[in-house]
Structure formats: structure tokens, C-alpha cells
Amino acid sequence: MTDDMGTFRVDIEIENPARPGDTRTIKPVLVDTGAELSWVPATVLESLGIERHNKWRFRQADGTILERWAGGAYVHVAGKRTADDIIFGEPGDLVLLGSRTLEGLNFRVEPVTKQLVDAGPAPAATAA
Numbered sequence: 001m002t003d004d005m006g007t008f009r010v011d012i013e014i015e016n017p018a019r020p021g022d023t024r025t026i027k028p029v030l031v032d033t034g035a036e037l038s039w040v041p042a043t044v045l046e047s048l049g050i051e052r053h054n055k056w057r058f059r060q061a062d063g064t065i066l067e068r069w070a071g072g073a074y075v076h077v078a079g080k081r082t083a084d085d086i087i088f089g090e091p092g093d094l095v096l097l098g099s100r101t102l103e104g105l106n107f108r109v110e111p112v113t114k115q116l117v118d119a120g121p122a123p124a125a126t127a128a
Helices: 042-047 099-104
Strands: 009-015 023-032 038-041 054-059 065-077 080-089 096-098 107-110 115-118
Touching (some): 023 042, 042 080, 080 099, 099 107
Parallel strands (some): 023 096
Antiparallel strands (some): 009 023
């Protein structure tokens, strides 16, 4: 699904690593390469039993500071899965797929077609 301003959305699934197989689908989620972390409604994360473990602080464009909890989850997108810290979104927060999750999934954004595509082989160091 595409939007008018060059952004696009995808469907994702969230899973609690401690409860394999129990997932929640979220449709559609804004792909936001400007956001480091992914944001999901707290009600979804709580329904999966995902625990809050770390509080993050975020500065908004107007300079105000938000505090939100994060918890560890698996994120599934287009047949791939990664583990990441996910922000417990509060009412009024956007639902976002952030750059750290995209990197973990080894996706990059194709700006012309507004799609997620495989990022190809990751760099690796070799032994001397």
C-alpha cells in the first residue's frame, strides 16, 4: 500500500520469543527509515506477554521529550524474521517499522517502486 507523500506501508507480524507460534498481525505499518526503532501498540505487545525491559527517550521535532518502554520481540515481514527491541506505543503514536528492524531483516527500501527488497550479502571480515 502506498501513500501520497512517498511513504509506504507493509503488513508485519509480532511474536514473543518466549511463546513461539503465538503471533499478532498488524496492517498496515508505516515503513520509516528515519526512525531507529519499530513502534507497535502496547496492547498488541501486552497481548503477547512481551515484557517491558528498557525505557527510551525520544526528542520530537518540536523539542519535546517522550519516554516509552521497549521489549524484545520477533518481527516477521515478507517471509523473514528478526529479533529486535520494539517500542510499546501509546494511543496517538504512529505504528512504525524502523531502520534497525529493516537492517535485521536484511531489507532495503526501493524508493522508486516503494517496496522492501533484499539488501544482498552483508559485509563480512575475513581472517588474515
